Amino acid sequence: MANWQEIMTFIGESNRDVKLLEGDEKTGREECFDLNIPEKSLLYEIVCNTGGIVIDDWIRIFGQTKDNIGISHYNKEFGASHEMTGLFVVASDIVGGLFAININRFEDEANSIWYFAPDTLEWECLEMKYSEFFSWALQGNIDEFYETMRWNGWKKDAKEVGFDQGILIYPFLWANECIIDNADKKAVPFDELVALNFENEKRLFEDIYDEK
Template sequence: MHELEELINVSDPAWPELLELFAASAAPVEVLPGDAAEGRRGLLQMQLTARSALGGLVLNSGGLVVDHGWVRVFGGGSAGRGMPSLAQVNQFPVAFDPAWHPATGLVVGHDVVGGVFALNGHDPAAVGRPGVPGQMIYFAPDTLAWEAMEMGHSGWLTWLLSGRLETFYDGLRWPTWREEAEALALGQGITVYPFLWSKEARADLGATRRRPVPMREVLGAASDFVRQMGPADPGFLGDV
């Protein structure tokens, strides 16, 4: 176990480089003010140093709001803005517990239609997830399945801000998505009916009915449908 001060006081912290990445972002990005105590709690439980991108983000920010609010990246939490911390989303113990580890991996981001970005745990195959330990995967709300992204967390942050989201979300965004995403509170998502995985939505996404609801409801609907109809239980999608 490393003490908190060891994790924080490193000679080459990631935060200055992250700030440069945010400043050069091809997508709009808002860096939220963080809760210092909550950020430190997350850092200690993960046993990550501020040298890592994930550790730097959790320690120095409340999280990120990316691309007009379409993607939320979890950091130290920002209670004033309604953004939960990485520790809260992943149900970290209140006090440091060296025996506790995320059962299936670490949820690090959500998008407003129920997509989930996560870091694989030590044995993804055991819980039916693709990819390798320590790499990013994505739960796609239009296929209701996990997809390997073949990159780590720092590479994912770079990719997220590179301007490639338009291609990644092709078929999942309708003409007024920017206005609808920007109007949301950070605890809300968008429910789409007919559902994104339906033939009707794929044929004409712009004709679907959409409304803002608590993010928990968006994730819960997808999870319930998969458990009832298959193909496989998606597992933990984050506590929001």
């Protein structure tokens, strides 16, 4: 997928519900320059040509930033937090998960995609580069990946959630008490959902540390 036309062809071959948010090429190029995104890379093409890509109303691949939505916004919003040190976030999902390129946070799998899982509050390596992640999101088995985080009726709920929102699930996905079909679900600003996950992660692991 060396150019945008090839990328569009690949997107068109997906059997998933894919939505492209409108982008401005000039704005995208400037943003790529500011973020040091290499020219002719897949990430460069996506940021240059879209405001983001939404897959099954669940996964959001970040494009250029507009109205506090996009790759610059989220990296600036989350980049100052300890949880994002050495990572470059490129996508999210509606339950608060984050997909990020490992720049220098973890010794293993540099430049691979790591996932901040809202059901464990930990980063896990997906053993994929960005291009592989893009292919997986469009044509891979994401249903199996999210099997324990989805509920009866999730498709209907997901359609009502904006790109700048997420679904807060309570009891939290990481809690032993969480039975996903019975849990309360509420659309909230995505920034707040991620901040809450990071806050819970910090508190949870501080408690474990104190017990030791």
